[in-house]
Amino acid sequence: MNYNKISKEDLKELHKFIPDDERFITHPTEHWDHDQFKTVRAMPDLVIQPVTNEEVQNVVKYASDHHIPLTPRGNSTGLMGANLTIDGGISLDMVKMNKILEYDPDSLTMTVQAGIRLKDIQEFLADKPFVYMPAPAMHWATIGGNVNTNAGGLKAIKYGVTREHIRELKVVLTNGRLYKFGSKAVKSSSGYSIKDLIIGSEGTLGVVTEVMVRLYPKPKESINAIIPFPDLKHAIKSVPVILASGVVPTTVEFMGREVLNLWEKYANQEFPIKEGNGFIILGLDAFTKSEIQAELDQIIEETKKLDASDAIVLDADSDTAELIWKAREELLLAIQKSTPMMDEVDICVPINKIPIVLDRIEELEKEVGMRIPNFGHAGDGNLHIYLCSDSDSKEEFEKKGQKVISELYKTAKELDGNMSGEHGIGYARKDFYEDFYGEDYTELLRKVKELFDPNYVRKLCH
Amino acid sequence: MNYNKISKEDLKELHKFIPDDERFITHPTEHWDHDQFKTVRAMPDLVIQPVTNEEVQNVVKYASDHHIPLTPRGNSTGLMGANLTIDGGISLDMVKMNKILEYDPDSLTMTVQAGIRLKDIQEFLADKPFVYMPAPAMHWATIGGNVNTNAGGLKAIKYGVTREHIRELKVVLTNGRLYKFGSKAVKSSSGYSIKDLIIGSEGTLGVVTEVMVRLYPKPKESINAIIPFPDLKHAIKSVPVILASGVVPTTVEFMGREVLNLWEKYANQEFPIKEGNGFIILGLDAFTKSEIQAELDQIIEETKKLDASDAIVLDADSDTAELIWKAREELLLAIQKSTPMMDEVDICVPINKIPIVLDRIEELEKEVGMRIPNFGHAGDGNLHIYLCSDSDSKEEFEKKGQKVISELYKTAKELDGNMSGEHGIGYARKDFYEDFYGEDYTELLRKVKELFDPNYVRKLCH
Structure with missing residues (x-):
């Protein structure tokens, strides 16, 4: 694509659409040149912070007509660089479109502007009988960002991912028109689901401006528990066994002794459970306490067959429970602090294939000479695998990293x-896409892209 | 579109792909000229029953290259005529692609050919710890047909519709190539979800040949119960109230005294509940009996506020329960037998808007002079509204029907x-589509269609 640089004339015209100076930033600071991971960096020429659909429509159409690249952006909690202006141009920063437009409990929906944060939605719903069920860890991410990555989170095994909780989207396409995809009704068999095409598209098909989410009845009772196993493989093998017994947990997370050792160094505290080297943390919810107890009893019975120790309930008001929670929450931080540079792969494999990936990671640690700690969602096969530079130079780290990334993708493809289970492709992983999904498939996606955005106002991630 | 008639040369070439005479039917009988509802009728010039992906690929590519229309077809339980060869050509009858390809409980998936019936999947899973959760009433429908209409069924409120239970599809596009959309992994944030574009596309984007479904742990306990209310509106109002109390039923169906009167005539039996004129039938499932009892107690408490009588549990081994079930199952049959001709609208509205639709139906009965019995899914806002000809001539019935259909669509749009919640658009409703969804939106869908099927081998439904 040949893009035009923003001219003085463009600035003048664009400023007419966004009259407030503080929302029309011609000299962006480094706040706008990176995301959470900083593996991709790019400074926009202009930052625009719209507050209405009309402003978005005007800016997007102008950019498209004048071949100026434009990249929408949420609260920048992404890891793969999808929100960066890698060809310069306009960063369309959505964080000021953060209003709640409607709370409609009788239809079980709530409508918000795309730039609102998950935590604001959660706070609004705190005293209501409903929740927005998806639970990505980054609760300061925007809902628009969550839609664009089809964010997963901790409760996918029981309640599904973002996709299952979106009823309707308002989207500005590059022709400048505002479209409504989906509806307030629960079901549809009424033509192609463009809504589902937008979800997970990383902002490359249009700009999501409004999101109608599904409200879910707040579970009356819930608990979390941790179960120690002899090793991580036994821990992971427990998932299909638990499910076959008829219990559907909200959450099944796994973590091994190795990452907990990192945490002990980081926190300068001892992890309170000494037995076992592999752990699952699981969540259960129900209408009554007795249902949860019966489910937990069943899980204990099943996991005993895999040499597990007794489950430790984490909601008990004890120092031990508090410390285990602290460890779980600080895991990523502990890994991050253990190395000067870091990269991440979040492949998702069939749930019973996680052990094969763990074996491959161990092999790669030796083959490539890199420390690769990991943890993840045992309940849905999504691993978070961290590549640590340790004492390697930037150049060495990048070279080794490319090898590890491409080998892990090869493994995921074979399985x-x-x-990516939830982080997206972004510009950080763009070059691996066609190898993974094949030429035919990638070409089909490119055609879809061109149908929505013929001028490539927003560069594609694959 | 200008299509070619099938020539002798075409027959010779196509027969090479399908060597068995019994699967290459050059003189189709009326078996192939209609669906369940018979509102659209069209006789194909040729019926082909493929058994392999390769056969589908060869036939589809030949049809596309030679501008011969081709329409895929399942077990013909559709109501809107989407599987009929309205321009003649080839009926690609998938019912012989009916094999189970893989049962993989450890990954919670099962892979089947598209022509297998739901009942065959259910029978295969009967002694296993897992189920395929969606529960459309027509259990002799094929899974391929279910994918193509995004079939709903009775359990959408708790477990979602077909879309939420499909992991991977194999689809032959009109270029003759076989594509894999989706994967065995639970989550994806890896490019546009073409799988979700195919689901609900009524066979207009390609031919689905293989379906990998999600297996769900079989609930240990479940019950059904019926609750009588003074009238239908009170019954329907109970749904948001029940949900706000924290209980999520699997099913909430509604039916009024009017349709039950029809059933009494049809069955020549008395409906055993004399009190109340509006009823909901609800399903509950859980891990323990005590959970279900607690949920039911809560529901009774909530519905009492809406003047409901006590819930009657239907699984009890009593004559009353048996008779109520019989009535529920024979409802459609009873309506069908009450009138010489019938048509149906299955709009889906926000769950709290069902009463508005019921009011509009009552008005229309008077305005147009037509009997319009109905029942449906209170839990997801999907109504099944039946237009009855009674003593009207075919011409009169069609004229009145067009009026009622367009008025009901107008109401659904306003809300x-x-x-359609689950039946699709098909050729029966094609002409109403653009009015409902607008020119811009419909044009976008047409562009998507042309990207997948540039020669319109399969005529579009909108």
Whole structure:
């Protein structure tokens, strides 16, 4: 694509659409040149912070007509660089479109502007009988960002991912028109689901401006528990066994002794459970306490067959429970602090294939000479695998990293998995896409892209 | 579109792909000229029953290259005529692609050919710890047909519709190539979800040949119960109230005294509940009996506020329960037998807007002079509304029907609902589509269609 630089004339015209100076930033600071991971960096020429659909429509159409690249952006909690203006141009920063437009409990929906944060939605719903069920860890992410990555989170095994909780989207396409995809009704068999095409598209098909989410009845009772196993493989094998017993947990997370050792160094505290080297943390919810107890009893019975120790309930008001929670929450931080540079792969594989990936990671640690700690969602096969530079130079780290990333993708592909479970492709992983999904498939996606955005106002991630 | 008639040369070439005479039917009988509802009728010139992906690929590519229309077809339980060869050509009858390809409980998936019936999947899973959760009433429908209409069924409120239970599809596009959309992994944030574009596309984007479904742990306990209310509106109002109390039923169906009167005539039996004129039938499932009892107690408490009588549990081994079930199952049959001709609208509206639709139906009965019995899914806002000809001539019935259909669509549109919750648009409703969804939106869908099927081998439904 040949893009035009923003001219003085463009600035003058664009400023007419966004009259407030503080929302029309011609000299962006480094706040806008990176995301959470900083593996991709790019400074926009202009930052625009719209507050209405009309402003978005005007800016997007102008950019498209004048071949100026434009990249929408949320609260920048992404990891793969999808929100960066890698060809310069306009960063369309959505964080000021953060209003709640409607709370409609009788239809079980709530409508918000795309730039609102998950935590604001949660706070609004705190005293209501409903929740927005998806629970990505980054609760300061925007809902628009969550839609664009089809964010997963901790409760996917029981309640599904973002996709299952979106009823309707308002989207500005590059022709400048505002479209409504989906509806307030629960079901549809009424033509192609463009809504589902937008979800997970990383902002490359249009700009999501409004999101109608599904409200879910707040579970009356819930608990979390941790179960120690002899090793991580036993821990992970427990998932299909638990499910076959008829219990559907909200959450099944796994973590091994190795990452907990990192946490002990980081926190300068001892992890309170000494037995076992592999752990699952699981969540259960129900209408009554007795249901949860019966489910937990069943889980204990099943996991005993895999040499597990007794489950420790984490909601008990004890120092031990508090410390285990602290460890779980600080895991990523502990890994991050253990190395000067870091990268991440979040492949998703069939749930019973996680052990094969763990074996491959161990092999790669030796083959490539890199420390690769990991943890993840045992309940849905999504691993978070961290590549640590340790004492390697930037150049060495990048070279080794490319090898590890491409090998892990090869493994995921062989297992009929996906490149990313919840973080997206972004510009950080763009070059691996066609190898993974094949030329035919990638070409089909490119055609879809061109149908929505013929001028490539927003550069594609694959 | 200008299509070619099938020539002798075409027959010779196509027969090479399908060597068995019994699967290459050059003189189709009336078996192939209609669906369940018979509102659209069209006789194909040729019926082909493929058994492999390769056969589908060869036939589809030949048809596309030679501008011969081709329409895929399942077990013909559709109501809107989407599987009929309205321009003649080839009926690609998928019912012989009916094999189970893989049962993989450890990854919670099962892979089947598209022509297998739901009942065959259910029978295969009968002694396993897992189920395929969606529960459309027509259990002799094929899974391929279910994918193509995004079939709903009775359990959408708790477990979602077909879309939420499909992991991977194999689809032959009109270029003759076989594509894999989705994967065995639970989550994906890896490019546009073409799988979700195919689901609900009524066979207009390609031919689905293989379906990998999600297996769900079989609930240990479940019950059904019926609750009588003074009238239908009170019954329907109970749904948001029940949900706000924290209980999520699997099913909430509604039916009024009017349709039950029809059933009494049809069955020549008395409906055993004399009190109340509006009823909901609800399903509950859980891990323990005590959870279900607690949920039911809560529901009774909530519905009492809406003047409901006590819930009657239907699984009890009593004559009353048996008779109520019989009535529920024979409802459609009873309506069908009450009139010489019938048509149906299955709009889906926000769950709290069902009463508005019921009011509009009552008005229309008077305005147009037509009997319009109905029942449906209170839990997801999907109504099944039956237009009865009674003593009207075919011509009169069609004229009145067009009026009622267009008025009901107008109402659904005003309420931010959908034209169809689960039956699709088909050729029976094609002409109403653009009015409902607008020119811009419909044009976008047409462009998507042309990207997948540039020669319109399969005529579009909108």
